[in-house]
Amino acid sequence: MLQPIRYLLDRPLCFRPERKLAGSDLHRRINRALQGTRNNEAERALRHWVIARRIGMGTRTPQGTRAFALLASVIETCRKRSVSPWPYLAEVIRQRRKGLPAPPMPAPVAAA
Numbered sequence: 001m002l003q004p005i006r007y008l009l010d011r012p013l014c015f016r017p018e019r020k021l022a023g024s025d026l027h028r029r030i031n032r033a034l035q036g037t038r039n040n041e042a043e044r045a046l047r048h049w050v051i052a053r054r055i056g057m058g059t060r061t062p063q064g065t066r067a068f069a070l071l072a073s074v075i076e077t078c079r080k081r082s083v084s085p086w087p088y089l090a091e092v093i094r095q096r097r098k099g100l101p102a103p104p105m106p107a108p109v110a111a112a
Contacts (some may be wrong), residue, residue: 045076074105081108 049072059065071089078085083106092102 045080046072049076077105081106083107083109 053059053068059068074089075085078088088103088106095102
């Protein structure tokens, strides 16, 4: 009686799909639960940008898509750092028109 059971247990996982599925299903559920806690903040930050893109009917060119994504990234980063994005974007435009590299992102404002 123990011999057939031992044979099944000693087989590699690729020959035991029922064991593999059960383990990977549990692993997938744990990862999905953890991902929800890790990813929710990022998804909420992107939500209004996705809505804005839909309202604006998207972009027409790959360059427009890249510009939209870069602006969204800069604005969100500045918001996270409690810094207004507009003076920084004005400075970037001013520097790039002169042919100079863009200045670094502003540092986070220290909490008072």
